[in-house]
Amino acid sequence: MIYASTGAGKSDKKLNYCVMKQVININFQGRVVPIEVSAFDILKLYTDSLNRYFANENGKEEIINDIESRIGELFQERLKTGATCITDEDVNAIIKSMGRPEDFEEVESDNTASAGTSSAENQNANSSNAGSGATGFEYIKSKRLYRSESDKVIGGVCSGLANYFGIDVVVVRIIFAILFFSFGFGLLPYIILWVAVPSTASTQIGSPRKKLFRDNDDKIIGGVCSGIANYFGINVWIPRVLFLLPFLSFVFRLNNSNWGDFPDFFNFSVSPGALFVYIILWLVIPEATSTAEKLEMKGEKVDMNSIKNSVMEEMKGMQHRAEKFGKEAKTFAAEKGQVLGAEIGQVSKRSGKSLGDIIALLFKIFAYFIIGSIAIALVIGLFAFGIVSVGLFPAKDFLLNAGWQNAFAWGTLIFFIAIPIIGIITWIIRRLANIKTNRKVMRSSFVAMWLVGIVSFVGLIISIGQDFRSNSPINEEQITLANPSVNKLELTALSPDKKYFRNNWYSMRPFEVIEDDTAYVRNVTVEIVKSKTDSFMVTILKLANGEDKRTAQKNASLINYNAYQLDSLLVLERGVSVNKTDKFRNQRVIVTVYVPVGKQVRVDESVGWGNSIHFSGPWNNDRDLETVDVERGWNRNTDYIMKENGLYTLDGTAADEYKNGNPSKKKNGIEIRDGKTNITIDENGIIINDGEDNYRYNDETRQKTIDSIKSEMKRDQQSRKDSIQKIKQQLDEELKKLEAPKSTTVKTQQNNYYVLPAYNPMIMMLNK
Amino acid sequence: MNIDNTASQMRKGVLEFCILSVIKQGEAYPSDIIDKMREANLNIFEGTLYPLLTRLKNAELLTYRWVESNSGPPRKYFSLTEKGGQFYSELEATWNELANAVQALTRSPE
Numbered sequence: 001m002i003y004a005s006t007g008a009g010k011s012d013k014k015l016n017y018c019v020m021k022q023v024i025n026i027n028f029q030g031r032v033v034p035i036e037v038s039a040f041d042i043l044k045l046y047t048d049s050l051n052r053y054f055a056n057e058n059g060k061e062e063i064i065n066d067i068e069s070r071i072g073e074l075f076q077e078r079l080k081t082g083a084t085c086i087t088d089e090d091v092n093a094i095i096k097s098m099g100r101p102e103d104f105e106e107v108e109s110d111n112t113a114s115a116g117t118s119s120a121e122n123q124n125a126n127s128s129n130a131g132s133g134a135t136g137f138e139y140i141k142s143k144r145l146y147r148s149e150s151d152k153v154i155g156g157v158c159s160g161l162a163n164y165f166g167i168d169v170v171v172v173r174i175i176f177a178i179l180f181f182s183f184g185f186g187l188l189p190y191i192i193l194w195v196a197v198p199s200t201a202s203t204q205i206g207s208p209r210k211k212l213f214r215d216n217d218d219k220i221i222g223g224v225c226s227g228i229a230n231y232f233g234i235n236v237w238i239p240r241v242l243f244l245l246p247f248l249s250f251v252f253r254l255n256n257s258n259w260g261d262f263p264d265f266f267n268f269s270v271s272p273g274a275l276f277v278y279i280i281l282w283l284v285i286p287e288a289t290s291t292a293e294k295l296e297m298k299g300e301k302v303d304m305n306s307i308k309n310s311v312m313e314e315m316k317g318m319q320h321r322a323e324k325f326g327k328e329a330k331t332f333a334a335e336k337g338q339v340l341g342a343e344i345g346q347v348s349k350r351s352g353k354s355l356g357d358i359i360a361l362l363f364k365i366f367a368y369f370i371i372g373s374i375a376i377a378l379v380i381g382l383f384a385f386g387i388v389s390v391g392l393f394p395a396k397d398f399l400l401n402a403g404w405q406n407a408f409a410w411g412t413l414i415f416f417i418a419i420p421i422i423g424i425i426t427w428i429i430r431r432l433a434n435i436k437t438n439r440k441v442m443r444s445s446f447v448a449m450w451l452v453g454i455v456s457f458v459g460l461i462i463s464i465g466q467d468f469r470s471n472s473p474i475n476e477e478q479i480t481l482a483n484p485s486v487n488k489l490e491l492t493a494l495s496p497d498k499k500y501f502r503n504n505w506y507s508m509r510p511f512e513v514i515e516d517d518t519a520y521v522r523n524v525t526v527e528i529v530k531s532k533t534d535s536f537m538v539t540i541l542k543l544a545n546g547e548d549k550r551t552a553q554k555n556a557s558l559i560n561y562n563a564y565q566l567d568s569l570l571v572l573e574r575g576v577s578v579n580k581t582d583k584f585r586n587q588r589v590i591v592t593v594y595v596p597v598g599k600q601v602r603v604d605e606s607v608g609w610g611n612s613i614h615f616s617g618p619w620n621n622d623r624d625l626e627t628v629d630v631e632r633g634w635n636r637n638t639d640y641i642m643k644e645n646g647l648y649t650l651d652g653t654a655a656d657e658y659k660n661g662n663p664s665k666k667k668n669g670i671e672i673r674d675g676k677t678n679i680t681i682d683e684n685g686i687i688i689n690d691g692e693d694n695y696r697y698n699d700e701t702r703q704k705t706i707d708s709i710k711s712e713m714k715r716d717q718q719s720r721k722d723s724i725q726k727i728k729q730q731l732d733e734e735l736k737k738l739e740a741p742k743s744t745t746v747k748t749q750q751n752n753y754y755v756l757p758a759y760n761p762m763i764m765m766l767n768k
Numbered sequence: 769m770n771i772d773n774t775a776s777q778m779r780k781g782v783l784e785f786c787i788l789s790v791i792k793q794g795e796a797y798p799s800d801i802i803d804k805m806r807e808a809n810l811n812i813f814e815g816t817l818y819p820l821l822t823r824l825k826n827a828e829l830l831t832y833r834w835v836e837s838n839s840g841p842p843r844k845y846f847s848l849t850e851k852g853g854q855f856y857s858e859l860e861a862t863w864n865e866l867a868n869a870v871q872a873l874t875r876s877p878e
Contacts, residue, residue: 029841050815059822066818069841070798099813 023085029072034085042091043071046100053101067098147194155194165364175365189372213288222282243278283426283442379424386417397580398519405463411456419449468545468586472556476541476592482565484535487727488600488639489565489593491526493574493607520575523588524561526607528631530642531594538563538570538593545586555585563591572607595642598723600650602639632656644715785863786810787820788848788856791830795845821846829855 022037035043050067054060074094075086083090145164147156158176162169176190215226218236225239389412396409423446531537542559546552563572572591578584595601631647633656634640640647640655647655786808790801798821802814824830829852832844848856 031841054819057819059819059826063819063822066798066822066844067815069843070814070818072841073837073843097814099815101815104813104816 021087028075029069031072031076033072033075033079035075035091036085036087039086039088039091042088042095046091046095049101053104071098155190157190157193161193212285214282214285216287222278223287224278224281224285227285227288228281279422280425280429283422284429375424375428379421379428382417382421382424386421389413389417398578398584399464400460401467401583405460408456408460408463411452412460415449415453416457417453419446419453423450467547467583470546470549470552472542472544472546472552473549474541474543475553475556476539479538479540479563481536481538481570483567484537486536486565486568486599487723488568488602489536489570489595490568490602490604491570491572491591491593491607492604493524493572518580519578519584521578521584521587522575523586524572524575524607525588525590526572526603527590527592528601528603528634528640528647529592529594530631530646531596533594534596536594536596536599538591541590541592543586543588543590552585555582555587558582559587559589561589574606595647597642597644598719600639600641601647603634603636605637607636644719783812783820784824785856785859787817787824788829788852788859791846792848792853792856795847797835797843797845801846824852828852 023034024037024040025032025034026040027033028035047064047068050064051060054063057063071094075090078086078090146160148159148163151159151169153173158172159169161167162172179189212231213227214223215230216223218226220240225243226236228239229236396406400406400409426442540561540563542556542561544552544555544559546555559576561573561576563570565571570593576587576589578587593601633654634647635655639650641650642648649655786805787801790796790804796804798817799814802812802817805812821830825832825846828849830846831849831852832846834842835845837843
């Protein structure tokens with residue numbers, strides 16, 4: 001309506017100059033009025049504010065028309081006195097005498113202040129309860145959530161919420177205070193609301209506050225950067241560079257395809273982060289379309305000085321307001337306490353309406369709290385998922401084929417993960433700010449994009465599953481040991497050249513190192529088995545998956561994994577290398593060490609537990625591999641000795657205490673378990689528990705048991721003796737070698753430097 | 769019992785009464801009404817007057833006629849309807865009673 005009557009007639013817009021300002025002619029209430037552009041903008045804002053104020057009023061158009069015609073009259077008076085055009089000052093003077101919507105409210109507040117109470121919001125809530133028909137002056141309760149500038153302690157969040165939900169502001173404040181002091185998390189929602197919810201000041205006209213708009217006149221993509229530049233009064237290129245810089249570095253790195261410092265997740269995430277921020281800002285910030293909005297956008301410069309000034313003012317008011325709030329809370333608590341007491345007292349007589357209200361209110365708060373928690377959890381979960389997938393993303397070349405799978409991966413990342421995050425954040429902000437434009441369009445486009453995401457996610461999973469479908473046949477290789485008869489074998493692993501993950505807060509455990517196009521996957525399992533011979537044996541089992549048997553076999557055979565012996569050390573490679581051409585297909589290695597009885601074995605810390613990034617599924621044949629005699633329960637960095645019945649530490653504790661028939665140390669005696677039979681030898685004698693009854697066994701069987709134990713001990717002793725003898729023999733040989741005073745060099749035709757001991761009878765014979 | 773509400777009710781009643789009494793003295797143009805009220809030291813914003821006048825007119829207490837003006841758009845001159853006259857006299861009676869009562873009550877203790 002107002003547009004029609006103001007008739008900012010574009011057709012009769014003429015350009016004049018008046019004190020170096022642009023002047024337009026407008027058709028105002030049937031008269032042509034020359035007015036400065038800026039003055040017109042102020043006027044426009046004023047009439048808009050009146051429109052908002054009288055929005056729910058019965059004779060809205062008439063009232064505004066009356067006011068406008070009065071303004072028109074005042075314009076004519078002004079022009080008659082000889083002014084060439086209407087200036088900012090003229091409009092401001094007129095507005096001052098007409099009064100702003102907030103002045104209309106003040107007519108009431110003046111009264112209430114003189115009446116001795118202070119809470120303006122109280123009055124609002126109560127008077128609107130009293131019925132809008134009764135009085136005409138009430139501020140029409142807005143359905144938008146604003147922070148209240150007129151009744152605030154810190155940021156006006158509480159009174160804004162109170163006004164919005166029709167609750168007493170003190171209740172909201174007490175809730176926030178309790179949340180803050182008891183859990184500490186009342187602060188975060190407060191700050192978020194403080195930032196996200198517009199102040200009532202933003203609805204007032206001529207307020208010095210600026211609004212953040214997107215600048216459509218000076219845009220490259222969405223006008224976000226120029227809008228920000230306008231808001232902070234800085235040059236446009238500053239936000240643009242800030243947005244582009246991380247993105248450029250991202251592209252730069254992609255071109256180099258160098259993920260050297262890849263686990264440094266933070267660097268990597270900045271670029272998509274900037275993109276996210278841009279998109280969210282684009283969706284959330286309204287575009288400045290009308291002249292008035294453009295004026296608001298440019299507004300007064302927000303610089304450090306003005307921020308400082310407003311902070312100083314805030315601080316000054318803060319103490320006063322806090323005191324006031326304290327008093328209010330006190331009287332409120334006293335009042336409500338009495339009321340509640342009275343209510344409970346009269347609950348039999350009356351329906352207890354207020355009590356019901358309070359319960360309903362508590363329920364409402366509880367419900368909001370639950371919904372809010374779920375929403376926050378959802379956002380956090382999605383974020384975590386997003387972070388992980390972004391973190392894993394550079395590893396995708398090791399897993400996915402170019403083409404469809406790659407497209408699916410991007411689709412999953414963008415549409416399945418990023419879109420809901422953007423969507424939820426946008427929804428929350430729009431909800432809080434009550435922006436209602438294009439809701440349907442936006443929702444359906446989000447849903448459509450997310451569906452694309454689901455399709456790519458499912459496609460990705462299926463297509464990856466295809467690639468892992470088949471298993472390689474079991475193909476065990478034996479490693480030739482340089483000296484299989486050592487007494488102790490110590491397993492150790494080569495460290496990777498570089499340890500990137502050490503200093504980064506985000507580390508990628510399964511991928512130890514990623515170099516240009518090789519990743520090391522720590523899929524190495526070590527198993528210890530009792531050797532049937534008297535020498536060590538090491539086998540390596542290479543396994544992989546593939547889309548069919550043949551590819552799986554090929555993938556397995558391509559595994560380049562080695563172990564070699566250095567004296568008593570068995571050096572293993574740390575991980576299975578995977579490159580970008582052959583991809584990751586569950587390549588894994590099982591190193592089996594066959595330890596002869598009586599010899600020691602130790603697995604170093606550097607040999608990681610076989611861990612794993614396995615893609616488990618029906619295709620995995622790992623369980624078929626389990627051999628019965630695999631030793632269990634051993635730890636890294638511990639010396640073990642192999643005995644007839646398994647691994648023991650050097651002080652005689654069995655590595656696997658649950659293994660059948662393993663005698664294990666009791667406090668003061670020996671306990672033998674064999675299935676359900678339990679034999680205990682201690683100061684009480686021999687107790688045999690066959691699982692049915694506890695009784696002392698007859699002498700014969702006791703003797704038998706003792707005999708069997710004795711023989712076992714004997715065998716053990718014998719094997720130790722044997723090994724010591726063997727060592728003795730070896731030592732003797734060594735000693736002999738050392739003691740041999742001189743050796744003669746025998747020249748033969750084949751070999752002319754053969755060293756032989758002098759006393760060798762063969763040589764003596766040869767010499768003759 | 770809310771004091772703010774009471775106060776705003778009181779003030780609103782008085783404002784309407786004052787406007788009606790100004791108009792009763794003769795056809796009046798809104799800015800005349802403002803001027804007269806300001807003379808009487810009752811300062812209100814012009815912007816608050818228009819909605820009140822519209823509401824009174826919609827309640828058929830006031831009527832208006834257009835008068836051409838040589839300075840700007842035509843003006844609305846308001847006058848009391850018959851109903852408005854009755855309404856005014858009732859308000860006046862109530863006001864007098866109230867004023868007397870309030871005066872009597874506020875002075876009594878001394």
